[in-house]
Amino acid sequence: MSYYQNNNFNPNGGFQNMNNQNNMSGFYQPSNQFSFPQGSMSFGNNPSGNQGNDSNGLGVEPDPLPRGILYAFSTKGYPHEPPLLEEIGINFDHIVTKTKLVLIPTFSQNVLSQEILNDSDLSGPLLFFLLFGLFLLMAGKVHFGYIYGVALFGTVSLHNLSKFMNSSQPSTSQSKLQFFNTASILGYCFLPLCFLSAIGIFISLNNTLGYVMGSFFVFWSTWSSSGFLNSLLQLHHARALIAYPLLIFYSVFALMAIFV
Template sequence: MTKEFNVPPVVFPASGNPPVGNLQQRRVPTAPFQPPRSSGSSIPFMSFVIGAATTTSSNIYGGPIGGGGGPSGSASFEDEEPLLDELGIHPDQIWKKTKAILNPLRVNPAVHKDSDLSGPIILYLSLCLFQLLAGKIQFGVILGWIVVSSIFLYVVFNMLAGRNGKLDLHTCTSVVGYCLLPVVILSAASLFLPQGSSGRFIIAGIFVLWATRACTGLMVALADGEEEHRGLIAYACFLIYTLFSLLVIF
């Protein structure tokens, strides 16, 4: 048997709007950042237009923000120095200093008066690269030895010169780094020499004497009048570059 349910009839009002007493009146959505329409004393909304703001600032300050006018703004970028010059890297100067080391019999000290560290860093990375090709990972060892040997040579030289010492640590590090060029060439040549042969020791001795002579000549010339201590300075430079050559040989 089916049970019947009494459903009350649905009566729709004659007008389309529902009565206020029974249902809540729907609010018309307002646009964002707009004041309510019902308020009588409301502040008028100001629209922000990007184009208008740019035009206004251009008219007030005489041009776009960040540069005075189109032609002058583009000219300011052209007048800027190259990136290498801002970083203190001068390839021409590095090449001149490197060529001065290549001639062990005649080293030009006038080129090395303006000391820099960009050239020694390049030679340091080159030595580490050749040692890496030989199967030796010695980045930290070589860098530590360069720092220690620069401080050692600086202390020895200033102790010998006394109060008349005119050599600073920056110049000493630059000279030691540039005179590392013979050791870099030795490291590249050792890749093609048989391991444990006597020729490696002979060639290493020649390159050590080359680096010692170049470093000693530059130290004496840059210090102005320390000719009487040339032998002691040469001995200290010989010890430094002998240690670097031993890294290459063994």
């Protein structure tokens, strides 16, 4: 309880209390004075330690989203809500980074971070396979079924082979290779073969020049993918060994682009 001193001065001497009913040794409690129980109000910190659903730490609930058909197509969301593409696992920064690393096949393994290696994004590989089939279609070759069939069979085979190579390395027991990691690496390194199929639209590849260009783009894809897998599996002096099955895998797609 808070008490206030009455400072009304009486000329006859002393101080006079204006409220005789609440007189307590010259002090009184005004009627408009409020007392709050301890813990009834909090500013910033909640004494009970339970913040509930407040988003700003002040005990204030966020405004609810408006309802209705028109607002269903709006871009308004709750504060600190992640974007939709990030929630479904599509990261444009990783897509651009991995594409640049494929386009520069002489990259150092130190450039590859563990976050990039463990990325299992398949949006880029699906786009590259679709472009490869579209360029072949523009050149008069319909091979969509063969493309996705060979890609699926080759990815499963190379993934199992990579797991066997990883299990033979005692120092890499901490790295766990997932199927989608292998599929993502093989799909991103498929990009050079899209250039080969695009060139086949304008000139015939069933000649010496086409064989040379096909060998070049296959070696490009093989070198890039072997670098990714070698860094992911942490293999020592085994890049040539893992590059051999990758060379066979990408050569099948080059044959689709060269021959009718």
